[in-house]
Amino acid sequence: MEYLNLYANCQLVKGANMSLLCDLQLRKFYHLPNDTAEVLTFLQQGSIDECIAHYGEDNREAITGYIDYVISKELGFIDNRLLTELIPLDLSWDRYSDITNVIIEYNNGIDYTGNFFRELFDLHIQGLEIRYYQPATLDNIRALLEVFNGTTLKYIKLVLPYDEAVTLPVWDRLVKQYPRVKSLLLHTAPVNKVEKVFDGSVSVACFSSSINSCLACGEIRTGYFTANMELFTESQHHNTCLNRKLSVDQHGYIRNCPSMRENFGHVGDTSLQEVLDNPAFHQYANIRKDEIAVCKDCEFRHVCTDCRAYIENPQDRYSKPLKCGYNPYTNTWDDWTEHPLKQTAIAAYGLEEIIK
Amino acid sequence: MPAVLTHQHHIFMSQQILILSQSHLEGATDAVCQWMNHLRIPHLRVNGEDFFHFQSLADLPDNASIATVWYRRKINSFPVKYSFKQPDFQTQYTIKRFLVDEFNGLHAYLFHTIDRPKWLNDPLSEDNLNKLHVLALARKYGIKTPFTEVVTTKAMIIQLLDTHPELIVKPLSECIFLEDASGGQYKMLTKTISPANLQAVPEQFFPSLVQEKINKKFEIRTVYLEGTCYSMAIFSQNNQRTKEDFRDYDTQRPNRTVPYQLPAELEQQLHQLMQSLGFRTGSIDLMVDMQGNYYFLEINPAGQFGMVSYPCNYFLEKKLAQALHKNIMHEEEIHQ
């Protein structure tokens, strides 16, 4: 008897019509019809022969085809039994910090060395995104990066307007001086292109549109999907957009994300502990994809980063992200900006300007 | 703090966990310390590099304030360099050896000043671990090991190849990395000897460890922590380039690493083996052959557990922080 053993870090996620086989180790995903997923699920309890007997001899070719596919992608292997010693992957999620990621909308007038920021970066934040909507001098950028020397911060992403005077070698020197800077996004650039500096380890992405406010955020695209252990496990328990995230907007107000309506005080007169102790700050942290309308039937739900700032029905916190054009019932992608049922929400958020 | 502890015990709150590590390139220590910060577990991290700032022996960590010790690393690199005006390779090496011995002379003093039971792993056992002894001990507890011999002649190899189709040769100590004057790097890896390449073996050679080659289905790396085994299977078989040693990373087609459950009996035997060595944590290498037999290979008491923790989502850094914390709480209960 032959059996197909699927590796525990290759996880099947079933949607309304289609499924996603997520290879969390190799960070890839495979879009499959639900019929295929059903066969693969059957094979997790029965032999290949039993599977063929169950679905009928007519389906032999299809079934062996699915198995060959799994083997060719190295998602599993054939053995004379199902190896029960290959135990399931524990999908729990935890981090050693109350806040894992921070977004700062830069403003010249804010003191980023103040108490609030000191407490914040004492927390072992992993990732920081700094967004400049206005042009900034290199000295100004360096001065800000200096603030994070000596913290345990792992990576910094810089978003800033393109400046033709600042050439790639200049960025190369800057990221070598501040090795926490792992990626750069230059908006309002003449062309869209991605270049690399620091021996190919840091990407410098030029983006032709301008990013001058957070209204442009929250877009859901297949290019943004990531199949990895971190996102997949967090998504089982928490909201992947807002769980343990904190932002400081350009006016110094503390929010879950710059695009969210509520604020939890100003950095000038609020302590971090006050924010963390405020239950309202955590109100979205546990809204899972499995509970969100439409997303709960979508096969991409655990590789897709949620957005709670712009949703289809601003009155219903469990409604689908507004800026997603995917329909898991028909498996088609449409332009969300043109969807008739989304126009009210688009108007409510004042997004008409940016989607023209 | 558990609620059962009364305020009386605050006097023992000054007791903390001592972490002996190095200042750089030690992600595992960093992660455990970050978990300790997050879980508010009192701890003191002393890196080997810090010894260079001590004013006197009084600055060494003191026994009374330490509940338990996790000895992870000695030092990464000395923050000072000494050399002769006209350095040559030989004297440079001699000086380096001397400085290592000097540093160890100081560092190992802690093994005596801090009570031995407080060490998560017995430091003397850890610093003097002997591969042949560990293999013999494993067999004593009923764990299968590959046939192992130390030989000095080709004649003996030929004789062994009669019973074992292929042998592997590997160091009795640790693999080393060599660099030549032009910057070329050489990595020592496990090599196979078979009748096919026997002609390359000299008649007589330095005493060398040979082992029967196991036709492996997959390898297992187990992180042992306070009686529990957290195991991971490593499938490298379908990848010729890493067939012999999975440390020879292949970035194109990485090995598949997935959570694994060892048989209860083997876990019990490994537990006895670790206890007999005075180890409460360590990583253990095993191998499974085509018939499903388990073979014990070696123990690395300060092994890289991140390479098991992350792929299997075991949170071993957090579990280690909590295990160390239990020792403080246990101390407090004794004082009660």
Ligand code: SF4
């Ligand atoms: S429906 Fe939901 S889960 Fe699916 S792609 Fe859109 S936002 Fe992501």
